[in-house]
Amino acid sequence: MSKGLYLYPKWIRLWHITNAVLFLILIVTGISLQFSGLDEPFVLVSFKSAVSWHNAAAFFLVLSYVVYIIGNRVTGNIKHYRSNSDTYLQDLIKQFNYYRRDMFRGEPHPFPVTEDSKFNPLQRFSYLLAMYAGMPLVIISGILLFYPGMLPRQIFGVSGLLINDLIHIASGFMLSIFMIIHIYTCTLGSKPTTLFKSMVDGYHHDDH
Amino acid sequence: MKTLKSRGLLVLILFSGCLFNSQLFGIAPDDSLVVKWKDINVFYDDNERCLVCHGEAYYTLSDTVAGISQIRNMFQDYFVDREDYYDGVHKSFSCTDCHSSDFIRFPHDVATRLEPRYACIDCHGYDENYAHLNFEEIEVEYNNSTHAQVENFSCWKCHDPHSYKLIASEVSDVAELVLYDNNMCLACHANFTEFRLLTDREEINVVNKHEWLPNQVLHFESVRCIECHTQISDSILVAHMVLPKDKAVKNCTECHSTNSRLMSTLYKFESREKRQNGFFNSIILNRSYVIGASRNMYLGYLSFVIFFGVLTVIGIHVFFRVLKAKKK
Numbered sequence A: 001m002s003k004g005l006y007l008y009p010k011w012i013r014l015w016h017i018t019n020a021v022l023f024l025i026l027i028v029t030g031i032s033l034q035f036s037g038l039d040e041p042f043v044l045v046s047f048k049s050a051v052s053w054h055n056a057a058a059f060f061l062v063l064s065y066v067v068y069i070i071g072n073r074v075t076g077n078i079k080h081y082r083s084n085s086d087t088y089l090q091d092l093i094k095q096f097n098y099y100r101r102d103m104f105r106g107e108p109h110p111f112p113v114t115e116d117s118k119f120n121p122l123q124r125f126s127y128l129l130a131m132y133a134g135m136p137l138v139i140i141s142g143i144l145l146f147y148p149g150m151l152p153r154q155i156f157g158v159s160g161l162l163i164n165d166l167i168h169i170a171s172g173f174m175l176s177i178f179m180i181i182h183i184y185t186c187t188l189g190s191k192p193t194t195l196f197k198s199m200v201d202g203y204h205h206d207d208h
Numbered sequence B: 001m002k003t004l005k006s007r008g009l010l011v012l013i014l015f016s017g018c019l020f021n022s023q024l025f026g027i028a029p030d031d032s033l034v035v036k037w038k039d040i041n042v043f044y045d046d047n048e049r050c051l052v053c054h055g056e057a058y059y060t061l062s063d064t065v066a067g068i069s070q071i072r073n074m075f076q077d078y079f080v081d082r083e084d085y086y087d088g089v090h091k092s093f094s095c096t097d098c099h100s101s102d103f104i105r106f107p108h109d110v111a112t113r114l115e116p117r118y119a120c121i122d123c124h125g126y127d128e129n130y131a132h133l134n135f136e137e138i139e140v141e142y143n144n145s146t147h148a149q150v151e152n153f154s155c156w157k158c159h160d161p162h163s164y165k166l167i168a169s170e171v172s173d174v175a176e177l178v179l180y181d182n183n184m185c186l187a188c189h190a191n192f193t194e195f196r197l198l199t200d201r202e203e204i205n206v207v208n209k210h211e212w213l214p215n216q217v218l219h220f221e222s223v224r225c226i227e228c229h230t231q232i233s234d235s236i237l238v239a240h241m242v243l244p245k246d247k248a249v250k251n252c253t254e255c256h257s258t259n260s261r262l263m264s265t266l267y268k269f270e271s272r273e274k275r276q277n278g279f280f281n282s283i284i285l286n287r288s289y290v291i292g293a294s295r296n297m298y299l300g301y302l303s304f305v306i307f308f309g310v311l312t313v314i315g316i317h318v319f320f321r322v323l324k325a326k327k328k
Helices: A010-034 A047-075 A077-081 A088-100 A121-146 A160-185 A194-201 B002-025 B031-040 B044-054 B120-124 B128-133 B135-143 B174-189 B216-222 B297-327
Strands: B058-063 B068-073
Touching: A010 A047, A010 A160, A010 A194, A047 A077, A047 A121, A077 A121, A088 A121, A121 A160, A160 B297, B031 B044, B120 B135, B128 B135, B174 B216
Parallel strands: none
Antiparallel strands: B058 B068
16 A cells, blocks of 8 residues: 655654744743733743743744755755745635535545645645744744844834834734644544644655 | 131131142033033032032142141042032032031041931921922831941932932933932942942852843843832832842742732832723833733733634534534
8 A cells, every 4th residue: 555645754844843842832931921920821831931941942943944944945845835826816715615615515625735736725825924924023023032132222112122022922923823723724634633644754645 | 816817727728738639630620510500509619618629539638837748539438529419409509508517627527527417318308398209208118128237328328419310200211210220239239349348248249149030131221129129119209128138029920920010110100000002011111121011901802812713713614524524
């Protein structure tokens, strides 16, 4: 029996699990910092520990992100994020309608996975947004929070720190929402665990 | 009458030594400043009789009989900077408003030098003009503070009456307030030469002692020492009960929380209004940003709506998947 397409090489799987673990640490500690002074469930880690863990996880996240960007470029994996389709918007709607309606009617997947196209249009769009807009925003604003002296004291009469923090929290929050949706959509394989298995052994086991 | 004349002559001779010093070593104040100071203080010329020595870093001690003169350093505690003095809260005062007129005699008599000095409460206490500053409560807090246990400590160690400015309730730049106030503490606590004049305790390394504090430099620039080292006071603008070191605040969430301690300390003058445009502790936002204290209520609600909205959509999706699976 064929194992399926080999879509996720070792470096991607390693980066992916590292990124996931670091991101979970950052979410838990980030919420603990944002809602410090309140009780559980908001504050799972003490403020002082949260600061240390958040800083350490952020440092490794930046390293992991650099590896991801370079790896994508060097291995050509970046092609999966790009779309040359003339019907970009229609493709997005078609994929959305599949999740919303067509999959319940038993209709076939509109964009079957191939070696040259491992992401469907919605994945391509959301991954591109998350990894090439959300991540740079959260990383740059995070670095500026770590070195607040680099920020202007006031921007249009408002504290530069506050504006930067709002960007950091908003981008971190949206990436967290992305992660929840990402994890859920990964249960949409032929079995709820099929796509997770792909991220362990690297093979795409579904027939779509 | 003869005695009076000879005493006058003696004073003149003694002061001449000091005047000589001024011409030799002092940097003569700018004429425009003198005009300004004369405008501020009608006793300017009288005060100059003191400042000709006490306003200079050096003075000349002369024995006019033996014809010997020596240059001496002015001890820092007895030095009065003219610019600071005429910029301070007591700028309109004559030196002899607070000091005995006997100081006009030089060298100063021991009895004169040992006369009791005024404390803040002596002029400002129980006076309705200063009732809003509540000096009586400041006195009580000071007497209960660790500073009061130090021999020879007084209000003047932190609040030099020759240069003191009203900063806390008047300055709009918090960074300026923090710098001014922290310099008061660091003048002794980061300067062992000064510190050991007051106590036999070993030298304190302020930076090492605060190593536990994340972003130490940012904290030192953004908050005053007294935010953590005094007990919060509701009845006075600036808390004066300096606590022993083991009772200092070390719990981050005392400041980094919605009920931030900073609203009762550093930012208490600015506004009684705690929420504005949905921001908790909004007044802090105008000046700075404090993690955990500067949350926006509306953005908080919005994030909950988005979070639970996403979970609801996922829940509905799961429901239809289960329904479909059952139909099979």
